[in-house]
Amino acid sequence: xxxxxxxxxxxxxxxxxxxxxxxxxxxxxxxxxxxxxxxxxxxxxxxxxxxxxxxxxxxxxxxxxxxxxxxxxxxxxxxxxxxxxxxxxxxxxxxxxxxxxxxxxxxxxxxxxxxxxxxxxxxxxxxxxxxxxxxxxxxxxxxxxxxxxxxxxxxxxxxxxxxxxxxxxxxxxxxxxxxxxxxxxxxxxxxxxxxxxxxxxxxxxxxxxxxxxxxxxxxxxxxxxxxxxxxxxxxxxxxxxxxxxxxxxxxxxxxxxxxxxxxxxxxxxxxxxxxxxxxxxxxxxxxxxxxxxxxxxx
Amino acid sequence: xxxxxxxxxxxxxxxxxxxxxxxxxxxxxxxxxxxxxxxxxxxxxxxxxxxxxxxxxxxxxxxxxxxxxxxxxxxxxxxxxxxxxxxxxxxxxxxxxxxxxxxxxxxxxxxxxxxxxxxxxxxxxxxxxxxxxxxxxxxxxxxxxxxxxxxxxxxxxxxxxxxxxxxxxxxxxxxxxxxxxxxxxxxxxxxxxxxxxxxxxxxxxxxxxxxxxxxxxxxxxxxxxxxxxxxxxxxxxxxxxxxxxxxxxxxxxxxxxxxxxxxxxxxxxxxxxxxxxxxxxxxxxxxxxxxxxxxxxxxxxxxxxxxxxxxxxxxxxxxxxxxxxxxxxxxxxxx
Numbered sequence: 001x002x003x004x005x006x007x008x009x010x011x012x013x014x015x016x017x018x019x020x021x022x023x024x025x026x027x028x029x030x031x032x033x034x035x036x037x038x039x040x041x042x043x044x045x046x047x048x049x050x051x052x053x054x055x056x057x058x059x060x061x062x063x064x065x066x067x068x069x070x071x072x073x074x075x076x077x078x079x080x081x082x083x084x085x086x087x088x089x090x091x092x093x094x095x096x097x098x099x100x101x102x103x104x105x106x107x108x109x110x111x112x113x114x115x116x117x118x119x120x121x122x123x124x125x126x127x128x129x130x131x132x133x134x135x136x137x138x139x140x141x142x143x144x145x146x147x148x149x150x151x152x153x154x155x156x157x158x159x160x161x162x163x164x165x166x167x168x169x170x171x172x173x174x175x176x177x178x179x180x181x182x183x184x185x186x187x188x189x190x191x192x193x194x195x196x197x198x199x200x201x202x203x204x205x206x207x208x209x210x211x212x213x214x215x216x217x218x219x220x221x222x223x224x225x226x227x228x229x230x231x232x233x234x235x236x237x238x239x240x241x242x243x244x245x246x247x248x249x250x251x252x253x254x255x256x257x258x259x260x261x262x263x264x265x266x267x268x269x270x271x272x273x274x275x276x277x278x279x280x281x282x283x284x285x286x287x288x289x290x291x292x293x294x295x296x297x298x
Numbered sequence: 299x300x301x302x303x304x305x306x307x308x309x310x311x312x313x314x315x316x317x318x319x320x321x322x323x324x325x326x327x328x329x330x331x332x333x334x335x336x337x338x339x340x341x342x343x344x345x346x347x348x349x350x351x352x353x354x355x356x357x358x359x360x361x362x363x364x365x366x367x368x369x370x371x372x373x374x375x376x377x378x379x380x381x382x383x384x385x386x387x388x389x390x391x392x393x394x395x396x397x398x399x400x401x402x403x404x405x406x407x408x409x410x411x412x413x414x415x416x417x418x419x420x421x422x423x424x425x426x427x428x429x430x431x432x433x434x435x436x437x438x439x440x441x442x443x444x445x446x447x448x449x450x451x452x453x454x455x456x457x458x459x460x461x462x463x464x465x466x467x468x469x470x471x472x473x474x475x476x477x478x479x480x481x482x483x484x485x486x487x488x489x490x491x492x493x494x495x496x497x498x499x500x501x502x503x504x505x506x507x508x509x510x511x512x513x514x515x516x517x518x519x520x521x522x523x524x525x526x527x528x529x530x531x532x533x534x535x536x537x538x539x540x541x542x543x544x545x546x547x548x549x550x551x552x553x554x555x556x557x558x559x560x561x562x563x564x565x566x567x568x569x570x571x572x573x574x575x576x577x578x579x580x581x582x583x584x585x586x587x588x589x590x591x592x593x594x595x596x597x598x599x600x601x602x603x604x605x606x607x608x609x610x611x612x613x614x615x616x617x618x619x620x621x622x623x624x625x626x627x628x629x630x631x632x633x
Contacts, residue, residue: 149593249442270444
């Protein structure tokens with residue numbers, strides 16, 4: 001087998017076609033993909049489709065119920081919060097935050113984890129031991145607790161919350177990459193590249209890495225949803241995005257005192273989180289089925 | 299077996315040292331001077347400042363401070379809370395049973411429902427039951443539990459008025475805190491209605507905390523069962539003419555349980571992270587809420603000590619899971 005970097009474009013298309021074939025088999029995954037695509041569109045077009053500004057306060061419409069309930073108004077479809085902000089508009093803008101958080105966190109964790117894992121797996125010896133010990137230590141803390149403490153050090157806020165979550169999620173990628181590298185490192189194609197005179201960096205990133213990507217992609221999807229959940233949890237605990245940011249977890253924190261009086265201020269932000277995370281997890285399941293050769297019924 | 303055990307124990311030491319370095323380093327990397335930080339907004343005189351610097355040893359080299367920190371840990375000295383002035387360890391030990399009670403209830407709920415559901419879903423693969431339960435499991439797995447808790451409060455405490463909103467037991471009852479577990483204490487107190495009150499306080503937080511482990515256990519049980527049901531020895535057992543119940547119950551289930559037990563053990567970290575949110579929502583007086591409160595109050599000795607104790611517990615439980623895994627699966631032990 002040759003590494004992907006030297007295969008012809010035709011066979012890559014074939015790989016994609018095969019992937020799509022297996023992915024499509026999973027009905028849930030396709031639904032998840034569609035929902036996710038809609039969410040991305042909503043996030044991108046937020047200023048165009050949101051009926052109101054995310055932080056505009058309408059003082060004459062405090063805690064107004066959704067349109068279908070008595071007292072609701074068609075200008076605030078999902079009602080308003082305690083200081084008269086339109087919930088639907090805040091949710092629409094909130095999609096931007098959640099998807100952005102997921103994207104950034106996974107990128108940082110993925111890149112960091114891949115580099116660390118490649119170095120550990122490729123060099124082995126004490127480098128490997130030290131790196132993996134450090135990863136074990138990070139994994140020994142419950143993730144949310146460690147993220148909370150990191151945010152306490154860095155200071156509350158969305159950026160710091162994202163950094164903290166990325167640090168907490170990163171060891172999973174490092175471990176996966178290392179395991180994959182150890183499995184691939186002594187295969188013939190790597191030997192061949194080495195004999196042909198490929199440098200260490202080339203061996204790591206061009207020869208070995210493309211062949212370790214499948215589990216990383218699956219883990220990346222799962223981490224995307226974990227990142228969104230954890231960021232919302234931090235926001236809920238007051239350590240993530242700060243008010244008046246329309247981040248869904250922060251919205252829930254602000255809504256907490258009204259739970260027994262105005263169900264809608266609590267229900268909709270959480271539902272938005274659930275739908276987003278669920279769509280990503282559905283896709284993750286489909287990806288795993290499509291990318292894991294053991295699951296393929298050939 | 300002993301070699302396996304010793305190997306696992308030896309593995310523990312560097313991880314434990316790493317955890318202490320993280321907890322030790324936590325207070326050092328905080329922005330600002332530690333003594334001024336502890337003094338708070340009132341400020342402090344220069345003499346008192348020097349005195350405190352010497353008292354906490356901040357004027358000595360960092361490695362000496364670290365060694366002293368470790369030395370104090372081994373004497374059970376985790377420092378004192380800045381807010382209550384009580385030893386961190388005492389506070390931890392007072393609050394920990396509440397978290398254990400909540401966590402145990404959650405894991406019992408998750409296991410008792412998750413395993414049978416997973417087994418049934420695997421046996422009836424592709425049926426409506428399989429599809430419905432696995433969809434539900436994925437929803438549970440994707441659940442923001444802090445929101446889920448609020449929804450349950452709206453429904454059961456708000457609309458139906460079945461359960462109280464917060465705390466461990468109604469204020470009407472007072473009895474000695476013998477075991478720290480409210481269920482036992484309330485039963486032993488003999489007060490009428492106390493046990494009932496304790497259960498009604500416990501049920502919602504347990505369900506919330508059980509949600510994600512339940513989903514994980516059900517999914518893991520199903521996939522482990524499916525894998526085992528495809529094995530040759532199961533086919534052989536069936537070909538021998540053994541009954542379906544016997545094949546599933548004895549041949550398949552026993553082998554499928556190995557990864558499931560590991561999964562259950564690994565939920566401890568998930569439970570402790572979940573306890574942070576669950577306890578905050580339900581004002582449950584456990585270590586999760588304690589940590590969140592300490593972080594927002596900037597009570598750094600508590601955060602430091604709590605971090606150490608919690609990570610230590612997770613580490614020990616993971617070790618026990620590892621050992622148990624080696625015990626029930628000889629292939630691991632001998633490899």
